[in-house]
Amino acid sequence: MATARRMLAAVAHRGPDGASWCHHRGVTFAHCALTFVDPGRARQPLRSAGGSTVLVLNGEIYNHPELRRELRADGVRLRTGSDTEVLVELYERHGTAVLERLRGMYAFALHDARTSTTVLARDPMGKKPLYYTRVPGGVAFASELTALLRHPAAPRTPDPAALAGYLTFQAFCAPGSAVTGVHKVRPGHYVTVSQGKLVETEFWRPRLGAGPRVPVRQAADRFEELFRAAVARRVTSTERRLGVLLSGGLDSSAVAAVAQQLSPGRPVPTFSAGFADRDFDESGHARAVARHLGTEHHTVRVTGRDLADVVESEYAAADEPLADPSLLPTRIVCRAARQQVRGVLTGDGADELLLGYRYFQAERTIEVLLRLMPAHRLQTLLGALVRVLPARTGNLPATAALRLLARGLDAAPEHRFYLSTAPFRPDESAALLTPDARAAALAGPDPFAEISRLLQGQDGLSGVQRSQLAVFAHFLRDTILTKTDRGGMRSALEVRAPFLDLDLVEYGNSLPTALKLRRLTGKYLLRRVASAWLPESIVHRTKLGFRAPLAALLREELRPLLLDTLAPAALRADGLFDAEAVRVLTDDHLSGRRDTSRKLWALLVHQLWYRGRAAAPPAPLALTEETHRAP
Incomplete structure (x- = not known):
């Protein structure tokens, strides 16, 4: 009980609606609530009707209404309206096979007394975090590393062997962490603990490939159908009012458009960040979209002092190092949004799913050029190009993306994105470390091992596809989704990403590259679909990206x-x-x-x-x- 209280206090910001605990056949569960469905009856930890299973869930199961109808048709009498109860009752009937049917963002832990098994599971995209470590007699687990480290038997020694990976990827990537002996459940995996044995099982992984060829119009219609359904799942799964983090770019504007269509007569709250530096400011575009859609718009002005205050007040007590500076404005905007709503939608995932980053354009350019000339000649050509291209710290033109990507030209396509954008390439990080730390890093795991694992069995992928899978593996899962979860949940604001709906992701992954990256235009299908909802200037505008004025911030x-x-x-x-x-x-x-x-x-x-x-x-x-x- 005392340990549960200490651990839960470290994550109290994630759930201000009450905290509860229970002890079930030797396993202690504790939960702090941020409720969206049936807050009066759906307290967690939640025990199954038969009494055999206790479960705690972080996140939302969006298709719980359909699953609920199935349970009722089988004669199950449900006691609450919560998605947690649906999950625990389905688990009692189907075991871990239920994971293949869930649509949502989640991490959960359960104990099944029938088999004396503890199960830790994480959704396919990795939207919600879940850490665990072996302790005497079993495992300890928590939603944040800070909470896990409150367990008296948890290891606390920082892992120098993982430093090289952090300096390349800007994050400590699953299944590792910043602490020796502490692990993250990988996205699309579950871990079972029974009779002292710990087994990790994968139930989903991203697979790319060209499915059956379909006409562009048919593909666009199907994409629109799935995208609308993804937004609707996230809006209609709760009676709580949700907002949208609206940058003014295509992705979040498309989400806001469909969300507003689902709320006729009631403006959807939208929130954007405004910077004084024009290289970083998109607030004017966001206001234009809000006027066009008729949303209730809020611009959050962000100064350098505001950004510095977040660093000074929060980073020393951060869950785990994350070197993505866009966490700073994300945190500030989420904090402001929480004063109006308790959940928001975002455009996260569209660039990774539909090849929206300029790096994919540059990768395509390199792919074409390599057909015309040998690699050593292209290396010489790009080397000359790099010397004359302008360098910018704000927006990133396509030429600058090519300049960065050329840094990794001698590497495999699945490594180039990281080698070109890393704060430190592996050879640079080795020179930066002390001899002892360097020896530990060199003896550590291969930073690209997870990317290699995801590529297994996916032969014949193009360079662009290999790059896409690599970006999905770490930049999306370990950086972008960690940033949004941390930025939102520090203020108990839940962040939902329709573009990462599993049905939409699997459809997008099955499409040929040309329907996503058409010539050098990314997100082709989305632009085609969204042209009916948004001004042409938004549909075709150049992506700016959500960034922080880092160079000036560090100097000032x-x-x-x-x-x-x-x-x-x-x-x-x-x-x-x-x-x-x-x-x-x-x-x-x-x-x-x-x-x-x-x-x-x-x-x-x-x-x-x-x-x-x-x-x-x-x-x-x-x-x-x-x-x-x-x-």
């Missing part, structure tokens, strides 16, 4: 924190990073000689976490013991 508002955190004496005491190498990066950036902001940001984020991980724990929560406690 965050300069004192940067100098203090990355001071040579502090780095020598920590023993991870070479103090002189970091000093050169810092001096170059602060003097304006070159922009090293992404490198410095990755180091700053890690070191704030590294030194703050021993911060005083939050006060334990007062928990309610559920009346269905098992004997």
Whole structure:
């Protein structure tokens, strides 16, 4: 009980609607609630009607109404209107096979007393986090690393072997974590623990390939049907009012358009960030979309001081290092949105599903050029091009994307995206680490192992497809979705992503590349479909991307924190990073000689976490013991 209180206090921000616990046949469950369905009766942990299974669920099962009808047709009398009860009753009948039928975003843990088995499961996209570690007598698990580390038997030693991967991917990628001995359940996997044995099983993985050829109009009609259904699932699965994070780009604007169509006569709340720097500001486009659709629009003005305040107040106590700077404005906008709604929709996933990133355009260009000339000649050509292309820190023109991608031309297509965009390439990170940390990193796992695993059995993919699968593997799952979950749930705001609906993803993955990337125009099908809903200027505008003015932030508002955190004496005491190498990066950036902001940001984020991980724990929560406690 005391351990459950300490652990749950660390994630109290995720659920302000009450906290409960129960002990079931040797397993303790605790849950803090953010309710969307039947808040009066659907308290968790939830026990099955037969009493054999107890379950805690983080997230939402969007197709629970259809599954509920099936249970009732089989004679099951349900006690609540919650998706959690539907899940636990279906599990009692079908076991882990139920995972193949769920549509939603979720991580859940359950204990089945019939087989003395604990199951930890995570949805196919990895929208909700789930950490676990072995402890005497079984496993401990939690939605956040900070909570897991409150368990008295949990390991607490940072993992230097995982540092190289973090410096390349900007995140600690599943199944690893920043702490030795702590793991994440991989997206599309479940872990079973029984009689001391731990077994990981995959139930879904992304597969690319050309399905049957279909006419463009037929493909667009089917895409629109699935997209509308995906938005409707997320809007109609709750009676709570939902908003939309509206950037003013195509993806979030399409989501807002369908959400507003599903809410006739009642404006949907939309929220956007406004920056003073025009290279980062899309608020004017967002306002134009809001006027066109008739939404209730809110612009959240974000200053450099606002961004710095988030870093200074939250990053030392962060769940795990994440070096994506767009987490900063995401956190601020989500905090403002929570004052109006408790859930929002986003356009996340469209770029990965429909080849919207400029890197895919550059990859296609390289693919074509390699048919015309050998690789060594292309390397020479691109090397000359790189020397004359302009460098920008805000918007990223297609030529700049090609410039970055050319850095990884000698690598496999599935590695190029990361090698071109990484704060530190593997050879750079090795030089940055101290000898002891370098030895640990070199002895650690291959950072690209998960990408290689997902490519197994998918022969014949083009370079663009291999790159797409790689971007899906880590950038989407471990960076983008971690950012949105963390940015929203710090304020108990649930973030829902219609483009990552499983039915829509599987359809998009089955389509030929030409229906997603037509010549050098990404998201072709979405542009075709959305042209009936949005102004032409939005449908065809160049993607800006949701970014933070990082270079200026480190030179100005965050300069004192940067100098203090990355001071040579502090780095020598920590023993991870070479103090002189970091000093050169810092001096170059602060003097304006070159922009090293992404490198410095990755180091700053890690070191704030590294030194703050021993911060005083939050006060334990007062928990309610559920009346269905098992004997």
